[in-house]
Amino acid sequence: MRRGLSRLIAAIGIAALAGCSGTEAAITPPPGVPDPVGCGSVNIAVNPWSGYSANVAVVSYLLEEELNCTVGTVELSETASWAGLVDGSIDVILENWGHDDLKKKYIDGQKVAVELGLTGNKGVIGWYVPPWMARTYPDITNWRKLNSYADLFKTKASGEKGQFLAGDPSFVTNDDKLIENLKLDYTVVYAGSEDKLIAAFRKAQANRTPLLGYFYEPQWLLSDIKLVRVPLPNYTPGCDADGETVACDYQPYDLDKIARKKFVDSGSPAATFLKNWKWTNDDQNKVAKDMTQNGLSAEDAARNWVDANRTVWEKWLP
Known part of the structure; x- marks a missing residue:
């Protein structure tokens, strides 16, 4: 999971992704680039918890095996991952827990990042x-x-x-x-x-x-x-807006994905795949437990899940 496996890049077709709302990215082939376009490389931030590692394992496995992408991974904290979207060292953050301040800075302000949709996980x-x-x-x-x-x-x-x-x-x-x-x-x-x-x-x-x-x-x-x-005092929207005065429970999170805007705008089929990728807490927990408790490598844990869930992941493919 925490290494990229070099593979030959194969030419594949792009399916344009239908329009989306808000700040979430729409992925289309860039002007002047012929279709088909190769997958190329994808650099994924790896944050330090096992559920995130499970995300990376399955996503990396399918990007490499099904789309012939070259996947690189970089171990970073949550905040440092966002900075990587600026310098180009990171293409995607697979599991974002809120961070409205960082969204305001990098999506609304600097416009170097975009929302790439929900992961399906409830945090x-x-x-x-x-x-x-x-x-x-x-x-x-x-x-x-x-x-x-x-x-x-x-x-x-x-x-x-x-x-x-x-x-x-x-x-x-x-x-x-x-x-x-x-x-x-x-x-x-x-x-x-x-x-x-x-x-x-x-x-x-x-x-x-x-x-x-x-x-x-x-x-x-x-x-x-x-x-x-x-349980702490009930969460209500905005009760945690001021970190100095917060006195309420944590908000429930619909976990989402964040991507580098130039990566999305490139029209890479990997960006389409990552936008389509969506699974459940049970899916993530199964892979994470295989990796941490059952002695499986990230690749073997991912393969087990992929073999058992073809009807799920086929929908993610461009």
């Missing part, structure tokens, strides 16, 4: 405890009760306050300000990566140790351990 971010805690302390899922349990969550890393365990520092998060604005006696401690966050929740459930932390879906772990969400 949820929130605060969670392992299921044993919800059974043992039924009111721990009431955020107003969290201060009464703060001592339970103290660690060496959190000092005199309860620990709130976050994941990778580059992930979308409001947790520092949520803790401050909701007047909770906790401090954020970063696990450092998705793998370490998952390991912490696994250990907490297996050993019945206290843990309150950041988690999200789609995520394959939730099929193994039914983490219990701690």
Whole structure:
């Protein structure tokens, strides 16, 4: 998944994509370029979570096997991925979690990027405890009760306050300000990566140790351990607009794709394919679990999914 496989470029035809609305890209062959046009190269940003890696595995496999594209991948944080759309090092971000500020900057302002449609995945971010805690302390899922349990969550890393365990520092998060604005006696401690966050929740459930932390879906772990969400004050549109005063839960996300405008305007069949690509949380979780838990390489995990879902991915082809 995190390497590009060089392949010969074959000439293929382009099917023009029908018009679209808003800022979402329409893909047509560029003026003066004869039809058919080859796929060429596609550079994909790789953000640091397993669901994103599953996206890359399947998309890369089909771009190479079905369209004879040359796929390159670059490991970047979410924000750095957008900067790559400016310098041309990145052609597409496969899973974008909101980032209205970056859309305003790069799509509306600099006009170097375009929306490429939804991925089909529903994104949820929130605060969670392992299921044993919800059974043992039924009111721990009431955020107003969290201060009464703060001592339970103290660690060496959190000092005199309860620990709130976050994941990778580059992930979308409001947790520092949520803790401050909701007047909770906790401090954020970063696990450092998705793998370490998952390991912490696994250990907490297996050993019945206290843990309150950041988690999200789609995520394959939730099929193994039914983490219990701690609802925060209800999200309403705009309640998180000011990062300094945010005091509401995370918004639900319809995850989308972002592409470099010049890549889309080139008329590449890869751009059409990426616009058409759309799958479910279950699809992503299956591939991610094969890659992280079942010992499969990204290529083998992608091949398994592709072999079992031909009627799904054939609709993505130009």
